[in-house]
Amino acid sequence: MEWITLLVTSLIALGAAGLAVILVKQRSRREAQLRDVQSAYASLRDTRSQVELLSGRHAALTTRFEEVQGDNLRKAEWLDNLEKENEWFRQELEKRPxxxxxxxxxxxxxxxxxxxxxxxxxxxxxxxxxxxxxxxxxxxxxxxxxxxxxxxxxxxxxxxxxxxxxxxxxxxxxxxxxxxxxxxxxxxxxxxxxxxxxxxxxxxxxxxxxxxxxxxxxxxxxxxxxxxxxxxxxxxxxxxxxxxxxxxxxxxxxxxxxxxxxxxxxxxxxxxxxxxxxxxxxxxxxxxxxxxxxxxxxxxxxxxxxxxxxxxxxxxxx
Ligand SMILES: Nc1nc2c(ncn2[C@@H]2O[C@H](COP(=O)(O)OP(=O)(O)OP(=O)(O)O)[C@@H](O)[C@H]2O)c(=O)[nH]1
Ligand SMILES: [Mg+2]
Structure with a gap:
């Protein structure tokens, strides 16, 4: 009877040791997973601030582009008027003796x-x-x-x-x-x-x-x-x-x-x-x-x- 008790006790001790090993392994895996998640979160934050920076630049460039486009339109209009004016002067000159x-x-x-x-x-x-x-x-x-x-x-x-x-x-x-x-x-x-x-x-x-x-x-x-x-x-x-x-x-x-x-x-x-x-x-x-x-x-x-x-x-x- 005594050996049975000893066997059971040993088995329980063995089981407990195995469980402890499993728990330690699981814990260190979870810690590694947590580190991975944290680093992924940090890189996500970086990426987000870069995206914000770039979209700011994009907005500034868009405004500048619109300004330049407006300028070009005004210049084209001005050149057009100048050409019309020149044509008028040319015709007036031709009329003059x-x-x-x-x-x-x-x-x-x-x-x-x-x-x-x-x-x-x-x-x-x-x-x-x-x-x-x-x-x-x-x-x-x-x-x-x-x-x-x-x-x-x-x-x-x-x-x-x-x-x-x-x-x-x-x-x-x-x-x-x-x-x-x-x-x-x-x-x-x-x-x-x-x-x-x-x-x-x-x-x-x-x-x-x-x-x-x-x-x-x-x-x-x-x-x-x-x-x-x-x-x-x-x-x-x-x-x-x-x-x-x-x-x-x-x-x-x-x-x-x-x-x-x-x-x-x-x-x-x-x-x-x-x-x-x-x-x-x-x-x-x-x-x-x-x-x-x-x-x-x-x-x-x-x-x-x-x-x-x-x-x-x-x-x-x-
Ligand atoms: N009192 C008086 N002086 C005059 C008269 N006309 C010119 N002068 C003076 O005479 C001097 C010569 O005048 P200029 O017009 O330079 O004479 P110019 O014939 O052109 O002289 P050159 O270029 O050297 O041939 C200047 O000091 C003028 O002020 C005038 O009607 N009366
Ligand atoms: Mg003279």
């Missing part, structure tokens, strides 16, 4: 310092403040004289004044020989730079410089063919005193020899004498009117020019 330019050339001649540049500037713009003038080599000034509308084309008539410095009179002569010149402005003066009274020596020098033989040299066949007028402008009338008529008389008498020599060419070249002053403006408008009358064809007058010419002749001598 073409503008052609007719240029009439006027050259200045005279020794240095007689006031050629001062006269040209005053003439181009009467409001010019002369200030300090430096000697010139060559300057060219253009002034639109009239704009005439024809059936198919518009013609702009322009005076181009070639202002040659006195030191470059040889080059001025060269241009006279080579080019078609429509008017000549010979400028002499009664006194030098900054003078306040007549300088007879200076006048004598100019009479020698433009004596009859020299004038022939200037008025060659080309000039005679194209030049419509030669204006002798006796400048710096402001250094003379007296009434306008007295000033005119005295200036003309001082340059009598030159006036007589020039008038010998009057049959081929229209010669016109003016006494005036670039500083005071005396006779400047006559200079302009005279060149317009002699050079511009009658078909080249526009309403504005006609009005100006009428006003100039009504104003009379200044």
């Amino acid at each position: 073409r503008v052609t330019r007719r240029t009439y050339k006027i050259l200045t001649l005279g020794i240095s310092g007689t006031g050629k540049t001062a006269l040209t500037l005053k003439w181009a713009n009467p409001l010019t403040d002369l200030g300090a003038l430096a000697g010139t080599k060559i300057d060219r000034y253009q002034r639109t004289v009239s704009l005439v509308t024809g059936k198919e084309a518009m013609t702009e008539h322009v005076f181009e004044i070639g202002d040659w410095g006195g030191e470059y009179i040889v080059d001025a002569h060269q241009e006279l020989v080579m080019d078609e010149v429509h008017g000549l402005l010979l400028v002499v003066d009664l006194a030098g730079r900054d003078a306040t009274r007549v300088e007879p020596e200076r006048i004598q020098q100019q009479l020698r410089d433009f004596q009859a033989e020299v004038l022939k040299f200037f008025f060659g066949p080309r000039t005679v063919a194209s030049c419509k007028t030669v204006v002798l402008f006796i400048n710096k009338s402001d250094v003379l005193s007296g009434t306008p008529a007295e000033v005119e008389r005295e200036a003309r008498s001082l340059y009598k020899q030159l006036i007589d020599d020039l008038e010998k060419h009057d049959a081929q070249l229209n010669v016109h004498v003016l006494v005036g002053s670039a500083t005071s403006g005396h006779s400047i408008h006559h200079l302009f009117s005279h060149f317009v009358e002699r050079i511009l064809p009658s078909t080249a007058y526009d309403a504005q020019l006609l009005q100006r010419m009428r006003a100039d002749s009504a104003a009379g001598p200044r």
Whole structure:
């Protein structure tokens, strides 16, 4: 009996030990499973925050894309309008008459310092403040004289004044020989730079410089063919005193020899004498009117020019 009890006890102990082993194994498996679940949960959390980050970026990109698309649409619309505007301008331009330019050339001649540049500037713009003038080599000034509308084309008539410095009179002569010149402005003066009274020596020098033989040299066949007028402008009338008529008389008498020599060419070249002053403006408008009358064809007058010419002749001598 005793061995039976021993056997049963042993069997129970064995069973309990086996059960304990099984329980330990099960526990460690559950712990491993729990770790797996925890790590899977952590990686799920990571993935979720990445998804949130990416969907945030996606939303920002979508907004930017929509902005760019909107911009593109506005630009396309703007380009479209620009093209329509261009087309409108092109059609308007086609409707307008073409503008052609007719240029009439006027050259200045005279020794240095007689006031050629001062006269040209005053003439181009009467409001010019002369200030300090430096000697010139060559300057060219253009002034639109009239704009005439024809059936198919518009013609702009322009005076181009070639202002040659006195030191470059040889080059001025060269241009006279080579080019078609429509008017000549010979400028002499009664006194030098900054003078306040007549300088007879200076006048004598100019009479020698433009004596009859020299004038022939200037008025060659080309000039005679194209030049419509030669204006002798006796400048710096402001250094003379007296009434306008007295000033005119005295200036003309001082340059009598030159006036007589020039008038010998009057049959081929229209010669016109003016006494005036670039500083005071005396006779400047006559200079302009005279060149317009002699050079511009009658078909080249526009309403504005006609009005100006009428006003100039009504104003009379200044
Ligand atoms: N008193 C007086 N001085 C004048 C008159 N016109 C010009 N001047 C002066 O004369 C000087 C010469 O004038 P410019 O116009 O430079 O003479 P220019 O003939 O062009 O001289 P170059 O270019 O060297 O040939 C300047 O000091 C002018 O202020 C005028 O009508 N009266
Ligand atoms: Mg000059």
